[in-house]
Amino acid sequence: MDRIIKQWVMVLLLLGSVMPAQAEEASQNILFTDLDFNIDLTNSSLLLADASTTPAGLSVPNIPDSAFEKPWFTENDLHMYLGLASMGMGALAGISAPDGYDPDLLNTVHFKAAKLSWQLGAAAVGTGLWAHWDDFHLEDGLLDRDNLHVILGTLGVIGYYLAVKGAVDEYNNAGYPSEDHASAGIFGGSAMLTAIVITW
Amino acid sequence: MKKVLLLLLAMMFSGQAFADEIFSTLFRFKGVAPMSNDLYNESCGECHYAYQAGLLPKVSWEKLMLVDELEDHFGEVADLDEEDRIELLNLLVDNAADTSFYKRSMKISRSIPDGVTLLRITEVPYIKRKHKPMTDKYVKNNPKVKSLINCNACHRQIDKGIFDDDTILIPNYGYWSELDDD
Amino acid sequence: MKKAMILAATLFLTPILAQADVIQERLDSYKAEGAGNFSAEAGKKMWTQVIPFEKKGEMMKDRSCATCHNAVPNTPGKHAKTGKVIAPMTLGSVSINRKGVEEQRFSTVKKVEKWFKRNCKWTYGRICTPQEKGDFLMFFKSL
Structure with a gap:
């Protein structure tokens, strides 16, 4: 049952972040009407009790300690690399910021890296919720490093997104973006960096 | 731009084992x-x-390492040379959960209520919470695990201080991600 | 003082002593502490002698050396509580330590005395006399 909630939250989050303009209202409706957070968990414990009466599965070979190999690519790895890549793209966007006005804005490294940074970041948040759902425990308080990681990571992506959105809006309306969007980007970058560092 | 990305991707995957080593330590x-x-x-x-x-x-280590406690270490006699006992006690106290900056240590120490001195690692609330899905079939009735005190039966990178769920391999059941219920 | 000197000297020398020498050194030292002649037979008898064990008014499983080692001590034993496999008590037996390195059973004086102390307390509720320890060592040597 937990896993189902997890799946839904992740799917909704991805939908909500990848298509914010179109899906904003719809996803909110889904979030607040369809998702019942008071799902009775006794069902899943009944399932557990049932499962424990079945004989131990022997299909999985026992691997001695010395031979232990982590699966070559895990959900945790995916989350980590997406986060690092988002961070890296953010940095690249910062470094490649053009000095002056570039008429071909949509083809600059700056724009592409910035756009990628928030998309990768959104994917990182999604995979993070998926892979580390059980590390996220609000009762530990907001200063718990895992909880802080979730908050800062999400703020980081929002910062990236707002920077891109701000610049694109200005570009569409005024023909060229001002430098105002830099602050959101820098905020996003530092939030994400802190998020990564505290749980490294 | 695409080339840069491809290069990054290629680097990430070809160097996966190497990167893993770096990223895990x-x-x-x-x-x-x-x-x-x-x-x-x-x-x-x-x-x-x-x-x-x-x-x-x-506080837990200080109590566990008392001479009298070691004489009856959960029913076993575990007395040590006085010299060794002092050295080990200092080592444990210096690196105890509440003096550590490591994330899980901080979670452990935060989860224990004030004034409570736990002697068993398995009674730490944080650790208990994390092991809730570990029903008897995985632990008690699993001949290769038997008890939660045998951390290293499943936490295969525990020597490095790593407890991440992708380093868990439960004997007779497999990787954490392969368990059919959680 | 002299005893302390001898002990210090033996402790210092132990790393270069082979295990047979450790045993011999222990036997000599027990004699110096007043033990008589040692007998493997006496050791063998004590090995399986069952001691009723009582704690806080509650009877627990009766204990003997064989509870965890084995009634036949040249085969591996199993710890009564943890289930950990215990290497045989023979001179040639080795165990693999945490670093994956092989360790000889009677390799140091310190280790021999540590485990005599712990296991005598566990089994008999007291430390063993030099005579008893010597008998045990003779018994192990005879395996």
Whole structure:
């Protein structure tokens, strides 16, 4: 049952972040009407009790300690690399910021890296919720490093997104973006960096 | 731009094993501090897994390492040379959960209510919570695990202080991600 | 003082002593502490002698050396509580330590005395006399 909630939250989050303009209202409706957070968990414990009466599965070979190999690519790895890549793209966007006005804005490294940074970041948040759902425990308080990681990571992506959105809006309306969007980007970058560092 | 991305991707995947090594050990503070002290690993590891100091707070180690407590160490006699006892006690206290910066140590020490002195690692609320899905079939009735005190039966990178779920391999059941219920 | 000197000297020398020498050194030292002649037979008899064990008014499983080692001590034993496999008590037996290195059973004086102390307390509720320890060592030597 937990896993189902997890799946839904992740799917909704991805939908909500990848298509914010179109899906904003719809996803909110889904979030607040369809998702019942008071799902009775006794069902899943009944399932557990049932499962424990079945004989131990022997299909999985026992691997001695010395031979232990982590699966070559895990959900945790995916989350980590997406986060690092988002961070890296953010940095690249910062470094490649053009000095002056570039008429071909949509083809600059700056724009592409910035756009990628928030998309990768959104994917990182999604995979993070998926892979580390059980590390996220609000009762530990907001200063718990895992909880802080979730908050800062999400703020980081929002910062990236707002920077891109701000610049694109200005570009569409005024023909060229001002430098105002830099602050959101820098905020996003530092939030994400802190998020990564505290749980490294 | 695409080339840069491709290159990055290629680097990430080809160097996966190498990157894994780096990413699992370099400046990592998300688990508990590994124990490299030979005396500790020998004295304690003779009978049970040499649990990291960062798995219990200072007050717990101070009590566990009292002469009288070691005489009756959960029903076993575990007395030590006075010299060794003092050295180990200092080592444990210096690296205890409440003095550690490691993430899981901090979670452990935060989860224990004030004024409570736990002697068993398995009674730490944080650790208990994390092991809730571990029903009897995985632990007690699993001949290769038997009890939660055998951390290293499933936590295969525990020596590095890593407890991440992708380093878990439960004997007779497989990787954490392969379990059919959670 | 002299005893302390001898002890210090033996402790210092132990790393270069082979295990047979450790045993011989222990036997000599027990004699110096007043033990008589040692007998493997006496050791063998004590090995399986069952001691009723009582704690806090509650009867627990009766204990003997064989509870965890084995009634036949040249085969591996199993710890009564943890289930950990215990290497045989023979001179040639080795165990693998945490670093994956092989360790000889009677390799140091310190270790021999540590385990005599712990296991005598566990089994008999007291430390063993030099005579008893010597008998045990003779028994192990005879395996």
